[in-house]
Amino acid sequence: FTTVGATGNITVGGTVDGVDIAARDAVLxxxxxxxxxxxxxxxxxxTGNISHGGDLTLDVAGDITLDADGAQIKLLDGGTxxxxxxxxxxxxxxxxxxxxxxxxxxxxxxxxAITALTLDMSDSGTAIFNNEISLGDTKAVxxxxxxxxxxxxxxxxxxxxxxxxxxxxQIKTSTENMIKAIPN
Numbered sequence: 001f002t003t004v005g006a007t008g009n010i011t012v013g014g015t016v017d018g019v020d021i022a023a024r025d026a027v028l029x030x031x032x033x034x035x036x037x038x039x040x041x042x043x044x045x046x047t048g049n050i051s052h053g054g055d056l057t058l059d060v061a062g063d064i065t066l067d068a069d070g071a072q073i074k075l076l077d078g079g080t081x082x083x084x085x086x087x088x089x090x091x092x093x094x095x096x097x098x099x100x101x102x103x104x105x106x107x108x109x110x111x112x113a114i115t116a117l118t119l120d121m122s123d124s125g126t127a128i129f130n131n132e133i134s135l136g137d138t139k140a141v142x143x144x145x146x147x148x149x150x151x152x153x154x155x156x157x158x159x160x161x162x163x164x165x166x167x168x169x170q171i172k173t174s175t176e177n178m179i180k181a182i183p184n
Contacts, residue, residue, distance in 0.1 A: 096121050 012021050050056075058064060066073055071087040084095040096103050100122035106115050118128040135141065137155030149169075150162040163169050163183075171179040 015021065073085040074081055075083040075085070081097045082101070083097055084093075086093045086095060094103060096119075102121050103119040104115050105117040106113060108114075114130060116130050118130075120126040120128060133141075135152070137153055140150045140152035143149040144164075146164065148164045148167060150164070151160070152162075153159050161169060166183040168183065169181040170177055
């Protein structure tokens, strides 16, 4: 076994352990997309598409940043767009791209997969909760364009129903009043 020492660059022609160094370096520094193209060296710029035959895992020690100057991160399956994450006038928008398909918020509840919330896109976004809606004291359910009707617990023992603008409160069937509370 011989030890070789060098200072500066070493230029090698031909192959090393069966690898054609010049051909490998040409692929690694290429800015064109070819069947043999690899990602650019650190600090380089990649153009074109990445295509991979199996699963792809990105495992980094820090954060993964997606920076789309077109304001959209498109989600596709088999070439068909099914969703978009986008910057919509600085609002974060989640868009279901397939007609009448819902947006589901899912999770793990005690080892079972559940759908906590469904936004029904075939019904103008009706929110369907899997369980209760829980609000803390003094937090109200507000209904109407001007919060005309409010239900809340005030935290001191009172449950309140408030009708703003002196509107009456009615409990009724489809055909008759059962209880009608009129101001004054």
